[in-house]
Amino acid sequence: MAKSRRTSENILYLFLIPALVVYLFFYVYPMFTGLYYSLTDWDGMAKQKIFIGFRNYLDIFRDQYTRTATMNSLIYTVVVTFLSNIIGLVLALMLERRSNINNVFRSIFFVPAVLSPVVAAFIWKYMYSPQSGAINSLLRVAGLEILSRDWLGDPHLAMASVMLVPLWQWGGNVMIVFLAGLMNIPEEHHESAKIDGASYMQRLVHITLPGLRPAIIFNLIISTIGSFKTFDFIFILTYGGPGFTTEVLTLQIYKHALYTAKFGYGSAVAVMLTLLIVLFTIAELKLLTRNEEGYL
Structure with a gap:
């Protein structure tokens, strides 16, 4: 019986091999290859890679x-x-209670999250258009033409305008995670309080937020990684401009690897970005999990 069980377990492990091969080939191998390239002056084309x-x-x-x-990546x-x-x-706090109207608003706020980042970026690029964009058109209709701006062409407004796009798209996704966390907080705790x-504020600080700790950790880490890795929004909306x-x-x-023939340097920047993501993730975990027992 024991031998038969071990045989069955070994067969199950065999099913993991395809996934492991894919992981090694598409994740581990490129990671170490990029690390090696970062120590060379390779231009992305030549056969020779000088260390x-x-x-x-x-x-x-x-x-x-x-x-x-x-600095822009850190601020963003x-x-x-x-x-x-x-x-x-x-x-999540506003739409916590179950009702038909709340369900409608949950769906409305979550819709942007299902869009492709490319689609979202093009939608907002149209809205930001100085001549025919929805934002400036609404300002003109409202008699506030003086507030019209070249939202993506003004160096003082470009970064804030770009930041608005992920806030619009990711806010609903973050909301869903927090709603799931709120459902796991026993109602008896609130009733006793x-x-x-x-x-309400005392219950929020001493019951709700501590109860949302796992959701907060998850959302912060996912948001941090996603923000550091942002490419689509900025590539489509501004391409790094105006100016820099x-x-x-x-x-x-992207630019160093494909346009300046400095693939090695681009790989070094990629390694640095990876280290920043790891450091921020570790810092968030340390900050949010310390003294955890005091919140239980």
Whole structure:
């Protein structure tokens, strides 16, 4: 019987082999290949790849454009991650109770999340158009033409305009995760707190938010990774402009790998971006899981 069980388990493990092969070939192999390329001066075409050690990484700190792109990526990630989670949390708290009208609004807010980022970017590119865009057209109809702007062409507004797109698209997704978290908080906790005279804000701080800890951790990490990896929105909306005001690391990687014949340098930027994602993820986990027992 035991031998038969072990045989069955071994057969089950065999079914994991195709998935493991795919993972190794499409994830692990490219990761180590990119790490190797980052230590060379390869131009993406030549057969010869000259090993240059950490020169590409040193050039990152010397390159003003890469430093600017790094700062833009950090600002974009912090702002989008923070605001998307605040928006999602507020929507979840407003639509927590089950009702037909709440179900309608949940669906409305979630619709952008099912769109492709490319589709979302083109929708907003049309809306931001200075001449025929929906935003400026509405301002003109409302008699507020003085507020019309070239939203993507103004260096002072371009980054904020780009940030609005992921907030619009991701807010509903974050909301759904928070709604699932709210459903896991026992109603008895709130009822007991009400009997003890706790206000809504007291219940929010001492019951709701601690109960949402797993959802908060999940949303923050997913939002952080997604923000750092953002490419579609910026590529379509501004291509890093005007000037260099919306240039981010993902766009730098793309340009160096395909247009400047500096594949090795682009790989080094990609490795740095990966390290930033890992560091931010670890920091969020440490911050949100410390003293966890005190919230249980």
